[in-house]
Amino acid sequence: MNRLILGNLNYSSWSIRPLMVACKVGLPVEEVIVPLDFPETTARLREISPTAKVPLLIWGDQTVWESLAITEWIAEWAPTGEVWPEDPHARAIARAAASEMHAGFPELRSKCAMDIRARHPTPDMTPALAADIARIQDLWSSLRAKFGHGGPFLFGKWSAADAFYLPVVTRFRTYSLPLTGAAADYAEAVLADPDFLALEAQAKTEPWWINYGPDGRSSGYLNPED
Numbered sequence: 001m002n003r004l005i006l007g008n009l010n011y012s013s014w015s016i017r018p019l020m021v022a023c024k025v026g027l028p029v030e031e032v033i034v035p036l037d038f039p040e041t042t043a044r045l046r047e048i049s050p051t052a053k054v055p056l057l058i059w060g061d062q063t064v065w066e067s068l069a070i071t072e073w074i075a076e077w078a079p080t081g082e083v084w085p086e087d088p089h090a091r092a093i094a095r096a097a098a099s100e101m102h103a104g105f106p107e108l109r110s111k112c113a114m115d116i117r118a119r120h121p122t123p124d125m126t127p128a129l130a131a132d133i134a135r136i137q138d139l140w141s142s143l144r145a146k147f148g149h150g151g152p153f154l155f156g157k158w159s160a161a162d163a164f165y166l167p168v169v170t171r172f173r174t175y176s177l178p179l180t181g182a183a184a185d186y187a188e189a190v191l192a193d194p195d196f197l198a199l200e201a202q203a204k205t206e207p208w209w210i211n212y213g214p215d216g217r218s219s220g221y222l223n224p225e226d
């Protein structure tokens, strides 16, 4: 009855954030995937979602949309300290970092669409893309230095801030974007997390495909070779 409605995991960066949060805290919820960019996608989403977008949490008679709001809903459901850091100062900074991701990095998001299972050429390094990368390098390194004791994640122990940056980590790998030092070590730790490896394995087996190219994004299609 309780459902987390998601886009296909390989492409839907907003979906994998609350999915990872739900997985980390063991939220008992059925995962339902609506593949993106197919002719029927918008109509299917309109039936259940006020924004015709994913992710969406349907819990009893309650419907929660927006990845950040769903994350906060799960944080209230889960024991304290499971989703956000227990320490109030670290918790405030973790929320700021997640909100910065939710509202920002437009160039990285538009030039490097998430495509977990693929490897694409590095795009032209425009000043705007370089600025997004520099901010991420600085943010991850400084969070690791200030809060990273006690574990390999941004705040040491895993938190929702890591869920919000998970699609960014995969983009750095997919597009061979530069990262150094503590930020590179952090990305490596995220990619080695068993919960990410399970998510990646699922993304790899999804039968839905979208192509990204110089002319933009293709419609969704089923690969006849699958």
Ligand SMILES: N[C@@H](CCC(=O)N[C@@H](CS)C(=O)NCC(=O)O)C(=O)O
Residues within 6 Å of the ligand: 007, 011, 012, 013, 014, 015, 036, 037, 041, 042, 045, 052, 053, 054, 055, 065, 066, 067, 068
């Ligand atoms: N601000 C929203 C963004 C949600 C969003 O843009 N989702 C995309 C997929 S990642 C979507 O549902 N697009 C609708 C479509 O492709 O038809 C959130 O954080 O949840």
